[in-house]
Amino acid sequence: MKAYQAYLIDLDGTLYKGDEPIDGAKQFISYLNQQRIPHLYVTNNSTKEPKDVVSKLQTMGIEAKEEEVITSALATAEYITELTPGASVFMLGGTGLSKALTDKGLVLKEDEHVDYVVIGLDEQVTYDKLATATLGVRNGAKFISTNQDVSIPKERGFLPGNGAITSVVSVSTGTQPIFIGKPQTIIMDMALDILNMDLSDVAMVGDLYDTDIMSGINANIDTIHVQTGVTTKSEIEQKDIAPTYSFKDLNEVINELEK
Structure with a gap:
């Protein structure tokens, strides 16, 4: 080798x-x-911040640094910032994604009048969130998804992943997102x-x-x-x-x- x-x-x-x-x-x-x-x-994984990843690795005796961690959330924030600095975003997702976006100076909004709709894994997803995302894409927002994983392994088995959540908006709007991960x-x-x-x-x-x-x-x-x-x-x-x-x-x- x-x-x-x-x-x-x-x-x-x-x-x-x-x-x-x-x-x-x-x-x-x-x-x-x-x-x-x-x-x-x-x-x-877009739900965790680099510090969370490092903390988990360290509990297993694995030495790691935050700057060594690249998440789909960080890559998403970087991608949007390079195209549209300071853009407005409606997102589904966890704290890892929201922090990555705001740290890059992107503006999070809770309505459909935005520059980008970003879908990350959201374990508290609701119909209203999906509806707002759908309306945003229909209004012309650029559609981005952190990854296309249709399922994720959990203690209970394989559960719906980010790709499955993204598909709801894709099917409803007839629009395919740009996948980052x-x-x-x-x-x-x-x-x-x-x-x-x-x-x-x-x-x-x-x-x-x-x-x-x-x-x-x-x-x-x-x-x-x-x-x-x-x-x-x-x-x-x-x-x-x-x-x-x-x-x-x-x-x-x-x-x-x-x-």
């Missing part, structure tokens, strides 16, 4: 499952920190710009083929699949475009890097 100069790393299914760390996660990040190899955590290149471009390295020196590490691995493929970087989450080894073998590597877990990745 090639030793890369930097890594983009998924979280859920790669470093942990729910609140439980995955064997090899702490060791892999410790290896990167000891070798001073740059790495960023790239997540589609993995496997789209917008969030990956932001992460790669931060690393500022040759694409051949960077690899994407993740468990889920449709988001993590495809995000790397779409960004033209190598991919490292770990068999600790959603996509199994047998499923990977059926894909038309295979990841660059597939390993049982991050312990195997470390072993390869130390050869």
Whole structure:
């Protein structure tokens, strides 16, 4: 296996499952920190702030910094700001998204007369919120969704994800949003710009083929699949475009890097 100069790393299914760390996660990040190899955590989760992600990792003994965390909320705020600084936004979502937007100087409004409608995972979503979002898009607001994940793993099982919520507005308006998170290149471009390295020196590490691995493929970087989450080894073998590597877990990745 090639030793890369930097890594983009998924979280859920790669470093942990729910609140439980995955064997090899702490060791892999410790290896990167000891070798001073740059790495960023790239997540589609728009509900959490970077400090929340760091706090969770630290409870698992994984050392991380806020500036190493790239969420779909941060990428969304960056994307809108580059196009329309100071824009008005109606959003569905949690504190991670609202803070990311306001920190960039974007103005949150509670009506449909806005420049942008942004959909993030909102576990308190209501018909009225969906109605306002729908009217905003019909009024000409640019339509953005933090990610297209149709389901998310929870303790009760797979529950509706942001893509499912977004689809309500899409179906009602006949308008498809711009998706920001993995496997789209917008969030990956932001992460790669931060690393500022040759694409051949960077690899994407993740468990889920449709988001993590495809995000790397779409960004033209190598991919490292770990068999600790959603996509199994047998499923990977059926894909038309295979990841660059597939390993049982991050312990195997470390072993390869130390050869």
